[in-house]
Amino acid sequence: MKKILVPVIICISALLNQSQAQQVPDIKTNHITIRRNDTVYTFYTYNRSKKIVPKRDKYYYWYKTQQIIYTHGGYSGQVLDGDYTEFYPNKNLKAKGSFKKGLKTGIWHSWNPNGEFIQITTWKSGEKNGESFEYDSTGHLTSKSMYSNGQLHGPSTTYSSKGVEKTIIYKNGQLVPEKAPKDSSVKKIQ
Template identity: 40%
Template structure:
């Protein structure tokens, strides 16, 4: 009888440790700083990225998040990223992909008022953005293309008035750009030759 109890105990003991244990944050870090708390995922990547000298990489080592243009020297941030103020309001919310900002990133002030929303693609600002005033009203909105302002950027000067500046690859244009339709419009009137012209 003693042998049976020993065999059953050994069997259940081995079975309980033979199962896959759930992940309780093995691939995430929590860092408490003097003015903020960081919770970042460092999910292992299949392969290291082809490092580009123009991009800024975010990585974890010695209980700190580090940034470095054109390189890294630790575990790349990969996954969700959250910063909170000491009053527990969210400060920054976004996602990293192999150490680079990716997707929508949001920042708030300590009162919980939205400061900015910027879209990123593999470490480059790309897509829509919005910047807000301290009272939460919209200040500026537009789009980035490969880290450069591109298209109409709207500056909200007050709740009732705004102005638009058009950009092309980061350079401000004088007025609205001509569309492709304007350039090839076959119905556009051609100037008549003046007197003295054949």
């Protein structure tokens, strides 16, 4: 009897130790995958007891009745919160980024069906904030811009197959006028 009881006790204690070491899943978010019009979406929704108070000037992304919806200044469903991935029917990536309490945050990538970049943009609290790159259908860079608080701020450069085409400067969303070059041949008359 002792020969059987000792191995049974060892097995039971090993199983108990293993079950205690397993990670408890995060119950603060819900993982959802939906298929709609041959596109697959995988994302998480906010599942915390603290309610989100929407700001009027922000666009919120939320989920309800098998749809992802975005609205200005409000929501009426489960707001997206966490990693977001979207796939084309051919299983290529379409878009990838993150949400925090319904607002885009971090670096967002989007691709065309052939796997070439369309756009790479940095977001903070639902507004473009940082570098933004746009590409043509073959994946060549066509523009690079800087944003701050959702507005163009800094250099904005367009490119062609020959290289840099033009750079203009923005400040708080307004185009900064180019300064006229000084002509040294013109003298001031007093």
